[in-house]
Amino acid sequence: MSNEVNSATSTYVDSLRWPDKQVPTEKNDELKQEDFFALLTQQLSYQDPSKPADNDQMIAQMTNFTMAEGISDLNSKFESLAESMTSNSALQASTLIGKKALLESDTIEHGPDMQSRGSIIVTEPVEKLTVSILNDKNELVRTIDLKDQSPGAVRFDWDGKNTEGEMLPPGDYKIKAEGSVHGQFTALPTATFRNIESVNVNGASGIVINTKAGAVRLTDVAELA
Template sequence: MSLINQLSQTSAQTTQTKSQSNTVATNTTSTTSTSTGNPFLDGIRLPSESIVPEAKSQQLTQEDFFSLLSQQLSMQDPFKPVDNDQMIAQMASFSTVDGISKLNDEIVNLNSVMTSSQALQASGLVGRKVLIPTDTGNVSTESPTLSGVVSTPDKIPVINVRVLDDKGQVVSTFNIDGSDGGNIPVTWDGLNKNGEPVSAGNYTIKASGLVDGKSQELAVSTYAHVTSVSLGTASTGAILNLRGGAGIKLSDVLAVSET
């Protein structure tokens, strides 16, 4: 009788242990399982991990075009299919847009090459003087005189020249012969009214003469010394850096002097 009781107790303990194991397995399965058996609930269940899509380019590629074309063909009305001419026109339009985009890239590269080439050519002007469309020039120890060109609309026997400092005060006056007309060269020796050398700085040359019996201001261009060249941009081109801190585009240069 005792043996039977022991067997019964052992069997009961074994059954209880298996029941606990099944319960743990069921809980584990219910915990790890993400399926409810209902397709609708499984479809709206939030994902366990957040998936961030990779950033894509906003530009359409040829692959995107053919993908859209395939969708268009698959969803078209079989009784009213897309006309072949329309499909060819769409493909031609996309090819045209793609070609224009590539052409723009080539033009940008060409502009860069032209800018570098222009700057290389302009570097040959370093150390030389260029004629620029301004009546203001720089006087320094290295270049104590100021030269330029007076443009006359007609032959003027006497042209009055005035030199002003940066404050607008007249430091020197003299006359030049303009009887030949056209572009008349003018040179100021850098001396003031008392015959003394002026201090370094920027000075302006003003010229006037009688045209049809009336005094008229004449256009003056001055020579400037090129100290360096900057690359600039595609729109401005090479920039010539002049003595005195000024700068001018290469395309605005009127003439180049030997000295």
């Protein structure tokens, strides 16, 4: 009688316990080299002795498996290389902050303790080349005479002063480059140096630099200074 009570009590107590939680094991569906050889061995054990497997087929299977394994390993290495290159690009891009980039623009930046510089793109010989600087009211404040120039990048500097030699307020000023080409008065494209304030590293666009004039890709920058 006592044993029956103990047994009943034990069964009742066991029913109150939390069931043991089975931790599921992670299933890895990836076939490894040893799995391939196990399959190959199994295949050989079931082959017909009167029709043995063709050696060329066996070699082809082994070659295909080796190539697949090599490509998979190569892909993982390329992913690691891409991550490393992205990190290196971000590190290199950070060193551009504070430098100046020569960008195609029709404005020039003037500020305290800064040299305003630009370049004119001349594709043919030009005579009487000038750079006109205008304020935000479109008023002419300074004219820089660059005389006759041969094809190439013609540099110019502006000290931030007007025609009377007075220092002008900081800001962006419009510029116009004009000259005589084949006897005709012609407007020419200009580029100016802009301060790089920040950079972005984008997958599709690569490195993008940010200036007051806007954002441009690093590949569109003509020169860094």
